[in-house]
Amino acid sequence: MMIKPYVRLAEGEEVISPLQWMDGDVSSPDGSASVPAHHYGASGASQQNREMGSEDAEEDEEDADEGLEDENESRRRGPKKKRMTKARQERFRARRIKANARERSRMHGLNDALENLRSIMPCHSKTQKLSKIETLRLARNYICALSEALEAGLSTESRAFMETLCKGLSQPTTNLVAGCLQIGSGPGAGMRPEDRLGVCPPPNPLGGMVGYTSPGLPSPPYGTYDTAHMLHLRAMKGRQSENHSPPEYNAGSVGTPPYDGPPTPPLSISSNMVPKQEPSPHYPPPPHQYSPSNVDQVLYQTQTSYDVHLEGPYDSYHPPRMVPRQITSVYRD
DNA sequence: TAGGCCATCTGGTCCT
DNA sequence: AGGACCAGATGGCCTA
Numbered sequence: 001m002m003i004k005p006y007v008r009l010a011e012g013e014e015v016i017s018p019l020q021w022m023d024g025d026v027s028s029p030d031g032s033a034s035v036p037a038h039h040y041g042a043s044g045a046s047q048q049n050r051e052m053g054s055e056d057a058e059e060d061e062e063d064a065d066e067g068l069e070d071e072n073e074s075r076r077r078g079p080k081k082k083r084m085t086k087a088r089q090e091r092f093r094a095r096r097i098k099a100n101a102r103e104r105s106r107m108h109g110l111n112d113a114l115e116n117l118r119s120i121m122p123c124h125s126k127t128q129k130l131s132k133i134e135t136l137r138l139a140r141n142y143i144c145a146l147s148e149a150l151e152a153g154l155s156t157e158s159r160a161f162m163e164t165l166c167k168g169l170s171q172p173t174t175n176l177v178a179g180c181l182q183i184g185s186g187p188g189a190g191m192r193p194e195d196r197l198g199v200c201p202p203p204n205p206l207g208g209m210v211g212y213t214s215p216g217l218p219s220p221p222y223g224t225y226d227t228a229h230m231l232h233l234r235a236m237k238g239r240q241s242e243n244h245s246p247p248e249y250n251a252g253s254v255g256t257p258p259y260d261g262p263p264t265p266p267l268s269i270s271s272n273m274v275p276k277q278e279p280s281p282h283y284p285p286p287p288h289q290y291s292p293s294n295v296d297q298v299l300y301q302t303q304t305s306y307d308v309h310l311e312g313p314y315d316s317y318h319p320p321r322m323v324p325r326q327i328t329s330v331y332r333d
Numbered sequence: 334t335a336g337g338c339c340a341t342c343t344g345g346t347c348c349t
Numbered sequence: 350a351g352g353a354c355c356a357g358a359t360g361g362c363c364t365a
Contacts, residue, residue, distance in 0.1 A: 100342060
C-alpha cells in the first residue's frame with residue numbers, strides 16, 4: 001500500500017497521519033504497525049520504541065505478563081520497559097498525533113517566516129522561488145552589503161554591493177540576483193506581475209518596474225561567474241578581522257565566504273532600501289547620461305551584460321528571455 | 334535518472 | 350507532564 005505524501009493543508013483541513021492510519025484495521029494485533037518500516041526511518045532501537053512504546057508506566061496487566069518477556073528483553077540493562085497495553089497505546093498515539101500536529105505547525109511558522117524574509121530580499125520572484133538555504137544566504141549577504149554600503153557611503157548599485165550580495169550564492173541564485181539588480185525596466189514592461197522583483201519594500205504602487213528576473217535563466221553558460229575572485233578583492237582590502245563568520249567560511253571553501261567587515265551598524269527601517277525602489281524612467285540610464293565614476297562604469301557594464309533575446313513571439317506571459325553577454329567580465333576592472 | 338528541495342513523521346533532549 | 354526544538358529518515362516532486 002502506498003502512503004500518500006503529506007501536503008500542507010488549508011486551514012481547517014485535517015491531516016491523516018500514519019498513526020491514525022495505524023488505528024484502522026491495518027494494525028496488527030500486537031500493536032505493531034503495518035506502516036512500512038522505511039516510512040519511519042531511524043534506527044532499529046527507535047523502531048523498537050515505536051512498536052513497543054517507550055512510554056511510562058501503565059501499572060495494570062503488567063505483572064501478569066512478566067513471564068512472557070522475551071529473553072533478550074529480560075537481560076537488558078537499565079529500567080525495564082513497560083509493556084504496551086492497549087490503553088497505553090492509545091495514549092501514545094494521541095500524544096504522538098498531537099506532537100505531529102504541533103511539529104507541522106511549527107514548521108509552517110518557520111516557513112512563513114522564511115517567506116516573509118524572501119519577500120523583502122532584493123530579489124523576490126514568485127515564479128523562481130529561492131530555496132530555504134539560498135534565502136538565508138542571500139539575507140545574510142544583504143545585511144552585510146547594506147552595512148558596508150552605509151559604512152562606506154557607497155551606492156547600493158556599486159560593484160562592492162553586488163559582490164557582497166552574491167557571495168557564496170549558488171549559480172542559479174547568482175543569476176537571479178544579477179538579473180534582478182542589473183536589468184532595467186525597459187524590456188520587462190510586459191512581464192507577469194509575479195515576476196517583477198520587489199526591492200524592499202515591494203514594487204512602487206505608483207508604477208514602474210524595479211527590475212525583474214528572467215524566468216528560468218539558464219545556469220551555465222552564465223556561469224563562469226566565480227565568487228572566488230571576490231574573496232580576492234576583499235582580501236586585498238585588508239579587512240580581514242574578527243570572528244563574524246562561521247569557521248567554514250574560508251576563501252578556499254565552497255560555502256558562503258566570510259563577512260569580514262565591522263559589526264553591523266544600526267539600520268533604520270527606512271534605510272533598508274535600495275535606490276531602485278524609486279524607478280527612474282531611464283533605468284538603466286543610457287551611456288551618455290551615466291556617471292563617469294569608476295564604480296558606475298562597472299555598473300553600467302553589468303547592466304549591459306544581458307541582451308534581450310527577442311526571438312520568437314512573446315507577450316506578458318512569455319517575456320523576452322535575457323541572454324547573457326560575457327558575464328564573466330563584468331567585475332573585472 | 335540522479336540530485337536538489339521539500340514536507341512530514343519520529344524519538345530524543347531540554348525546559349517550564 | 351507536556352511543549353519546544355532538533356536532527357535523522359523517508360518519499361514525492363521537479364528539473365537538468
